Amino acid sequence: MKKRAVLIVLSLILILVFTACKATDVIGKMAVTSFEAVLNIIPDKITFDQTYNGWTLESEKGDRFLWGKDFSAQDKPDLMLDFDAKPFINAGLDISKLPIDIYAYDSAANRILVKAEIGSISFEYKDDAKALDSFKKIVDNHRDIVGYHQKFDHYGVALGNGNMFEWAKDLTTNDKDIVFVLNPQPFIDAGADPTNIEGWIFAKVEIMDEKGKTIEVDKLLKLFDL
């Protein structure tokens, strides 16, 4: 009986240990590994943007995902999606009607910037920071915005307000290497016809709501094959 009591107490201790142990965060760990794979497949498309003080991953057509080197900077976005505004304007978007706290319009380049402020933590690096190091800092400090999308077998970083950047867990088997995911509603509200945005797919996507219920929501998706 004593042995069994010891085992039971041990089980309780294990729960506490597991909770505190980062090694058990396989999604966090694998998100980093798979993101590294993405970076490695297009090393020449990974650059540092001095303006935004962050790393960018750029597609062939110039669409970018930016993740900040340091989230403590007040005037710079922590995460950002940067894509061509033309298809949206052609679909009826009145740029001026987009909420300015999230969406910015670079009129010179005719691009829409979806900015996200995640936190204000200052990331400290031992050596010179590399793109992956900054991503690791995001996972370490803001684990809650990194997730796994079972339906697409993707990892993702949530920018908030229904916008996401996703990448494939396994680039070799997944035809959707990276995906920009946008909440279509602000664009619809600003006059865009979501079904007529060239290069973007207006689709229903299964997600879990805050209660854990699986629901289908409308999303605008842009798929990239690296």
Add this chain to the structure above:
Amino acid sequence: MKTETLKITGMTCAACAKASERAVKKLDGVSEANVNYATEKMVVEYDESKIDAEAIKTAVEKAGYQAVVETENKEAAIPISGMTCAACAKAVERAVGKLQGVKEVAVNFATEKALVKYDPKQVRLSEIKQTISKAGYKALEIDANSKVDEDKLRKEKEIRLLWTKFIISAIFTVPLLYIAMGPMIWWLNWPLPAWLEPMQFPFLYSLVQISLVTPVVIAGYKFYTVGFKAIWRRSPNMDSLIAMGTAAAVVYSLYSTYKIYAGNFKHVDDLYFETAGVIITLILLGKALEAVSKGKTSEAIKKLMGLSPKTAIVIQDDKEIEIPIEEVEVGDIILVKPGEKLPVDGEVIEGHTFIDESMLTGESIPVEKSVGDKVIGASINKHGFIKFKATKVGSDTALAQIIKLVEDAQGSKAPIAQMADIVSGYFVPIVFAIALLSSLTWLISGESAVFSLTIFISVLVIACPCALGLATPTAIMVGTGNGAENGILIKGGEALETAHKINTIVFDKTGTITEGKPEVTDIITTQITDKSRLLQLAASAEKGSEHPLGEAIVRGAEKEKLELIKLDRFAAIPGHGIEVNLDGKIVLLGNRKLMADKKINLEELESQSDKLASEGKTPMYIAIDNKLAGIIAVADVVKQSSAKAIERLHKMGIQVAMITGDNKRTAEAIAKQVGIDRVLAEVLPQDKANEVKKLQAEGRKVAMVGDGINDAPALAQADIGIAIGSGTDVAMESADIVLMRSDLMDVPTAIKLSKSTIRNIKQNLFWAFGYNVAGIPLAAGLLHLFGGPLLNPVFAAAAMSLSSVSVLTNALRLKRFKAY
């Protein structure tokens, strides 16, 4: 041949009982082995020259259970004074340990007590005390409360342990279920900490589940140790089903955890730790409730055991000494004050009182007792002081015999139980086969491995046959216990089962339908003598007779203050009468047949004899020197309850017959008074059994009700022998059912009890089989085949536990049985 009772522990279902039974029956020299799962006892009959109890125990242990030969070992903590050091304690230990029958002795110098385990059949407590005194110390009076009822303690410990296991299991299962089901039951809004979001932290999510399920598996470790051992021995039992079902869930979930760790997060949906946890918890709950209910089924015995007082006041050297009841010996003179219980059986030697024997006989009116009368232990002295000499102590007392009889009956198996045992013996392997076959079929049909696993687990769990094993013994225990409380002692499961089929009841007349204390009503003489002389001669002839009619004549003479004449010769002619020589005369006293045999002309008194008989009186002819001298008519009073009891039996659809040695007219007159359907008159004692046989030949199930002594052959011949009116040894020996009171209403009550018990058994079997018969196809995915839902293993476990609990609850309903 020797019969031994072994206590079997470690059994968890009827299949275990069957397995241990099989193991013992295989042994050379064992002629019979019968295991009752409810009482956890094995009665084994074996040839001592070929095998001993040790070999039987070993066979049981090899089968995976523990066996202890049932000795009525007792424990006593004897306070000792005079010990001054540890060496004294050792000395006492040595002295007591040498006594034959002392199993263990441990003397604690600090508490000054000797804890002695002894066999009371071999050594008496008083001897142990004497030995302590001889060793130079003083054995003090034992605190009655210090005696330990091993079995009771063991059962209480078992119940406590099961509750503890259940509580531990529930403590861990509730959060496990919460964590596992929370994300699935989103509408309940169960909040989960962010670090437990399955799609965010799947590995941690499964590790926490492992941590929670581990204590539950530990709490239910017995299912695995016993269950897998049983599979290994190729005699799977209920634990094997639980072990296989839950182990499959845990192993598959561990595999899923590994897959999650390897990065395949989809497997977070394939965790079934909560299934294993809930199954174990529910079954532990079921087991705990089962243990409590099983305890309740034997409450009747506990009540009977609690009837005797703990101490007795014995007169020794003109002093009143209060001693424990165990120390009372045959011949002791015992003083009983008003309101006190009589400690043992005995014979009154001084005083006059009324004694309430209702707790043993059910007879509510106190019985008058004076010098020479027999008294029964555990009855209550109502009024006066009495002293009586102990004639039966310990296991010889009427109460002890009743307890043994009820215990034996509760341990016996009804034929219907044997059928259930056979079924449950084959049940588990069949269930294994169904589980395997159905899960494989679904897998082959294209369903996922998870789906097949769910089927496999559900079938194993829902089909546990423990309810099947409990269905009959629990009902028999409650039924016979209830009977005992109502003064109806049913001697076994078979008697209980047969009694409900009875469609004809044959009552003995004298002492059964009638009070059995007839009185002389008429004396008619011929010219050769007068009434007084006739009565004197008849009474002298019947002096010493034990026949109720003879006793009536003697009482009649005593009333007339007639002096009885010494007999020169006495010859009884069974079924006819007697022939005696007295005063130089040959006197014949008996019925018409006797006179016909002796060629005595009855013509002169025939019409008067017929008239008396038609009035329900029994005319007895008396002839002196081969000449008819007269008739003495004796009449018996019909018991108040006779007519009512017979009416009740008629309502139950039972034909009632009366059997008597009396002449036909008398018998018919009595029969008319009480509503008897069929009269078997002028039947000799040796022919009563034949009459019963004739009725049986008509295809009837016959019960014979008699006083259990002169009706013994008929009682034995009948399908059910019911001895009425006493709790005497003879009555108990000869009948299948013993009615402690003289009230005939107990006959329909006994039949009603039998019917109720058998109905209860059938209901139990229906529930036990119903759960399995309905549950297995559901668990195997029958509904799913037609587009319906799939049975979750958790609900299968709940249903399985519910089946045992519902069977036990139904059996306990019998406790509410009301006598007529």
